[in-house]
Amino acid sequence: MKSPQRFALAGLTALALLGAGCSSSGSGSSSGGTDWSTVSTASAGGGMAKLVAAAKKEGTLNVIALPPTWANYGNIIKAFTKKYGITVVSQNPAGSSQDEVNAVKSENGTSKAPDVLDVGMAVALVSTSLFAPYKVSTWNAIPATQKDPGGLWTQDYGGYMSVGYNSAKFGTITSMSQLLGPKFKNAVSLNGNPTAANAALNGVMMANLAAGGTADSIATGVDFFHKLKQAGNFVPVQATTATIKAGTTPIVINWDYLNTASVVGQGANWKVFVPSNAILGGYYAQAVNKTAPHPAAARLWEEFLYAQGAGDGQNLWLQGGARPVEMTAMTSNSTLDKSAAAALPPVSGTPVFLSPKQATDAATYLAAHWAQAIK
Amino acid sequence: MAVAATTAAGARPSVRAGRRPSAAWVGTVPFLGYVGVFLLLPTAIVIWNAIRNPVAGGLELSNLKLLFDSAERSYFTGSLELSAGSSVIAAVLGAFLAYAVASGNPDGIVRRLYLSGSGVLAQFGGVTLAFAFLATIGPTSGVLFHAGWYYNFPWGIGLIYTYFQIPLMVLVFLPAIDGLKIQWREACENLGGSTWDYWRHVGAPLLAPAFLGATLLLFANALSAYATIQAWENQISYTVPQQIYIAISSEVGLASNAADVLALGMVVMVAIIMIGYFLLQRRAARWLR
Numbered sequence: 001m002k003s004p005q006r007f008a009l010a011g012l013t014a015l016a017l018l019g020a021g022c023s024s025s026g027s028g029s030s031s032g033g034t035d036w037s038t039v040s041t042a043s044a045g046g047g048m049a050k051l052v053a054a055a056k057k058e059g060t061l062n063v064i065a066l067p068p069t070w071a072n073y074g075n076i077i078k079a080f081t082k083k084y085g086i087t088v089v090s091q092n093p094a095g096s097s098q099d100e101v102n103a104v105k106s107e108n109g110t111s112k113a114p115d116v117l118d119v120g121m122a123v124a125l126v127s128t129s130l131f132a133p134y135k136v137s138t139w140n141a142i143p144a145t146q147k148d149p150g151g152l153w154t155q156d157y158g159g160y161m162s163v164g165y166n167s168a169k170f171g172t173i174t175s176m177s178q179l180l181g182p183k184f185k186n187a188v189s190l191n192g193n194p195t196a197a198n199a200a201l202n203g204v205m206m207a208n209l210a211a212g213g214t215a216d217s218i219a220t221g222v223d224f225f226h227k228l229k230q231a232g233n234f235v236p237v238q239a240t241t242a243t244i245k246a247g248t249t250p251i252v253i254n255w256d257y258l259n260t261a262s263v264v265g266q267g268a269n270w271k272v273f274v275p276s277n278a279i280l281g282g283y284y285a286q287a288v289n290k291t292a293p294h295p296a297a298a299r300l301w302e303e304f305l306y307a308q309g310a311g312d313g314q315n316l317w318l319q320g321g322a323r324p325v326e327m328t329a330m331t332s333n334s335t336l337d338k339s340a341a342a343a344l345p346p347v348s349g350t351p352v353f354l355s356p357k358q359a360t361d362a363a364t365y366l367a368a369h370w371a372q373a374i375k
Numbered sequence: 376m377a378v379a380a381t382t383a384a385g386a387r388p389s390v391r392a393g394r395r396p397s398a399a400w401v402g403t404v405p406f407l408g409y410v411g412v413f414l415l416l417p418t419a420i421v422i423w424n425a426i427r428n429p430v431a432g433g434l435e436l437s438n439l440k441l442l443f444d445s446a447e448r449s450y451f452t453g454s455l456e457l458s459a460g461s462s463v464i465a466a467v468l469g470a471f472l473a474y475a476v477a478s479g480n481p482d483g484i485v486r487r488l489y490l491s492g493s494g495v496l497a498q499f500g501g502v503t504l505a506f507a508f509l510a511t512i513g514p515t516s517g518v519l520f521h522a523g524w525y526y527n528f529p530w531g532i533g534l535i536y537t538y539f540q541i542p543l544m545v546l547v548f549l550p551a552i553d554g555l556k557i558q559w560r561e562a563c564e565n566l567g568g569s570t571w572d573y574w575r576h577v578g579a580p581l582l583a584p585a586f587l588g589a590t591l592l593l594f595a596n597a598l599s600a601y602a603t604i605q606a607w608e609n610q611i612s613y614t615v616p617q618q619i620y621i622a623i624s625s626e627v628g629l630a631s632n633a634a635d636v637l638a639l640g641m642v643v644m645v646a647i648i649m650i651g652y653f654l655l656q657r658r659a660a661r662w663l664r
Contacts, residue, residue, distance in 0.1 A: 097626035196625040236608035363627040374611045
């Protein structure tokens with residue numbers, strides 16, 4: 001325990017000395033190095049150049065629950081390391097949003113605690129006491145409804161609930177009600193248990209909307225899956241790239257960017273569509289750990305994710321099939337990767353976004369009814 | 376401690392043939408320390424968290440009411456069905472297999488192959504096993520199972536469990552069969568007993584405690600298994616370990632201390648099993664000396 005602490009202390013001292021050196025030769029301010037853990041914008045900390053220098057000095061960034069195939073995170077991490085020379089330590093890539101928050105709490109104060117989080121909104125809204133406010137340089141390009149006014153959390157990328165399927169096996173599918181038919185025996189699966197996984201909850205909600213329900217009650221969606229189970233069409237196996245390749249889960253209800261990414265390199269037979277009568281959108285959110293062991297690297301990571309350049313986070317997410325939060329602004333200033341945008345599944349109509357209350361009500365209903373409906 | 380005890384014993388050599396428990400218990404310190412840190416402490420933490428008010432702190436025994444909710448009861452029922460079914464089937468099949476192995480050449484290649492194979496397969500569980508099953512003889516192989524029964528709890532998953540339960544049964548039951556002395560059989564035959572008489576009056580009563588003990592071990596093994604069923608049917612909770620995972624990691628706002636309450640329920644179940652196992656082992660050990 002002792003030596004890492006002493007090492008960290010030495011690092012901090014070196015950082016402080018360096019900061020002092022920079023500031024005396026640069027702006028001439030009299031104070032020592034910036035304490036990035038309390039800085040809420042890059043300019044408040046002395047500008048991007050200083051942030052980059054401080055982050056490089058820290059040398060490491062801890063991330064958690066970022067699967068390499070999820071919204072292109074594998075390439076995003078590689079691009080960040082290549083651009084800034086900062087090692088990214090990825091913990092528990094298959095974890096859930098709640099696992100991320102649990103890790104922040106249980107590893108609080110250690111050098112391996114996660115620096116940054118990428119969480120679903122249900123978890124973000126109840127965990128704000130763990131977050132440090134930070135507003136990225138492109139703050140104004142993010143729609144006001146998609147960020148905390150103080151910068152505690154900022155939505156980062158999202159997509160629409162979709163159906164991914166093997167068209168060689170089933171032909172063309174265009175609606176959810178078709179899935180109840182006899183040719184889909186043991187074929188339809190969700191991404192996880194809807195009482196635990198946000199993606200699965202939204203899958204049931206999408207079925208709910210498609211079957212005529214409203215966002216205020218998920219009961220019709222649960223009923224749909226009950227019928228699916230009775231028809232023998234529901235597969236309880238966790239859908240992964242492997243189960244799709246093996247044919248165990250030939251139809252997967254999941255976010256469109258995950259459905260697209262899970263079969264990269266599988267040829268043209270894997271089709272993804274967003275049902276026209278059930279356009280359900282959802283965004284994840286970024287947050288910085290208040291007690292991040294690498295505060296500058298954490299903030300630089302956020303700057304990188306929200307930057308609009310060709311090799312920066314927003315376009316990398318888009319290349320992974322996710323819709324970056326600054327998409328509208330980037331369309332007007334022409335920084336958007338147009339070919340990646342054209343490859344997204346087409347969506348026509350007004351999307352539905354769950355309010356926090358609607359999401360909580362749905363979760364409560366599922367906790368009481370899901371297991372019975374699907375048994 | 377050890378030094379002091381040795382000195383004390385050395386100072387009184389005259390009593391060395393008598394009681395010398397003072398030094399012997401020192402040897403158990405590492406074991407007790409290990410058990411304390413890795414078994415008793417976590418158990419105590421689970422119990423404390425289960426009966427504590429998660430928000431305000433302080434004692435809150437009403438948490439335990441959760442164990443009697445109909446939804447929670449169904450997870451315990453599911454765990455019981457799956458563990459009992461897979462352990463009884465595996466115990467019976469494994470016992471016959473163990474007998475077949477034991478009756479062969481004790482130094483033969485078949486026995487060695489079986490034992491090392493069982494040693495490996497008893498540990499072959501989790502995602503690997505579930506996926507191996509799905510990919511080879513599961514629904515998509517297009518060969519064997521065209522009906523949907525393998526997704527109906529507990530049949531499909533029960534069958535998968537026997538893949539690691541049977542090898543474990545062979546491993547734990549073989550010593551008991553090896554303990555059957557050939558002289559007992561000869562004695563039975565000398566007294567005019569048939570094979571049936573031998574098994575009815577000698578073999579079965581001798582093996583019964585070991586068999587039941589091994590079955591209980593398999594039961595506990597299935598009860599605590601998590602990764603296999605989670606990979607097989609993760610969109611719905613059938614068993615307590617699955618629901619504990621959901622209570623810990625639900626990202627849709629349901630996380631609570633329900634995990635600790637459910638874990639406490641499992642601690643009680645395992646405690647009952649361990650007591651039963653201990654009693655049966657004590658009885659079985661009489662014959663294996």
